Amino acid sequence: MSRSIKIIIADGHKLLTDSLQVALNQQDGMEVKQVVDTSSALMKSTEKSGADLVITEMSLGDADGAAIIQKLKRQNANLRVMLLTSSEDSAQVLKAVDFNVDGIQMKNCSLDELIMAIRIVASGQKFYAPQVLRMIASRPPMESQAGLSAREVEIMQMLAEGLSAREIGERLLISSRTVETHKANIMRKLNVKKATHLVKIAFDRGLVKAAR
Template identity: 35%
Template sequence: MVRILVVDDHAVVRSGLQLLLDGKMGMTVVGEAADGDEALARAAELLPDVVLMDLSMPHGKDGLTATAELKKLLPDAAVLVLTMHDDEGYLFRAIQAGASGYILKSAPHEELLSAIRHIAEGQAYLSPAATKRLMSDYLDKMRGGELVGTYESLSEREKEILAKVAQGYANREIAEQLFISVKTVETHKSNLMEKLNLRTRPDLVKFAMKKGLLNFE
C-alpha cells in the first residue's frame, strides 16, 4: 500500500485528491497539510511513502522549501510536485530541492495516478506537458541565439552579483555590500555572463527579470 500525504493550501483540493486516490492502485491518503510547516510535522508523524506537494502556499513554508527540508528529514519519502506552474524555473528548482516528480494540476487523473506509482517505485516522473514546455523554451532560445547556460550553473556568489548588477548597483557598491574587492566582482560578473552567454547589461537585466531576481525591497 502506497501511503500518501497531500499538501495544498486549498481544502477543496485536498478533499478532491483524497477522494481520487484512496483505494486506487493500492494507494491510501494517510494525511493532509495546508502549508510547508504542517507538511513537515505530519510527515514526521505519518512517515508517508509519497508526498504530493503544492508549490504556492501563502502561509508558512512554500513547497520548494518544504521539499528540501522534507528530503533531509525523510530521505526515503518521494516528493511529487503537483502545481499550476508550467514554468521551467519552478521545474529546475523543484528537482534541485529533491523532488522525484513534477506534474501539473491540469493533468488527467490517470496521469497523476501513474506519476504516483512511478515515484513510489523509486523512478522519476516528469509531466509530458512540463517536458514539452521545457523543450520548447530551450529550442526557442537556441533558435534566437539566446542564453545556452542556465541559472543553476552559477555559483551562489555569481547569483548574488547577477541580482545586484541587474538592480543597477555599480561594481564598487557591490564590492562594499559583499565585502569583497572590486576586481573580484568584475571577475564574477565576467564569468557569469560567459556562462549565460550574455553580452550586454540589458541582456542581463532581461534574464534577471525572467528569473524573478529584481527584488528592490
C-alpha cells in the same frame, strides 16, 4: 498483498485536497495518511506519519516549492516528493527539477494520469509531465554563473527583487544568518567588494532577471 503507498497531500485548496483524498483512498494500494495546508504542518506530519510520498504544490503558504523539496529531503532522504501544479512558469518548474523533485504532474491531468504518476514516483523512478519535459528540452544553455550553486542563484534573484535576508529566510525555510552566509559566498565568487554593488553586477552579468 503489496504494501500500500502512504501519502500526504499538502495544498492550500480545500476542494482539491478533499476530492483528491477520496479518489486516492479508493485506489488499490494507496492510503492518504494526512492532508495539510501549510509547510510547517507538512514537516510535522512527515515526521510522524511514516509517509512514502508527499504530493504538494509549487508554493505552500510563504514557502516555495524548492525550499519545501530541500527540507523534506533533508528530513527523510527516502521520502518521495511530487509536485502537482498548474504553473506554466518554466523558471519555477525548472527550479523544482534542479532541486531534485521526484515528479511533477499538472493539475489539469486526468485521475488516471495522476495515479500513473504516483505509482511511478513511489516505485523510485522520476516522472515529469509532457509539458515539463518540453520545458526541459527547450531550456536555453546556462549562462556562466561564476560557479554559483542553484541555491546561491536563487538567493541572488531574491536579493535582486528587493527581499531582505529575513524575508528570504522565511521563504526558503532557512535562517537569516544562513542567507547572509550565502550572500557572502556569492560576493566572493563574483569578486564583489561592496554589498551595494552586488545586484547591479548580477544584472550586468545576466545572472538574475528583472522581477515581473
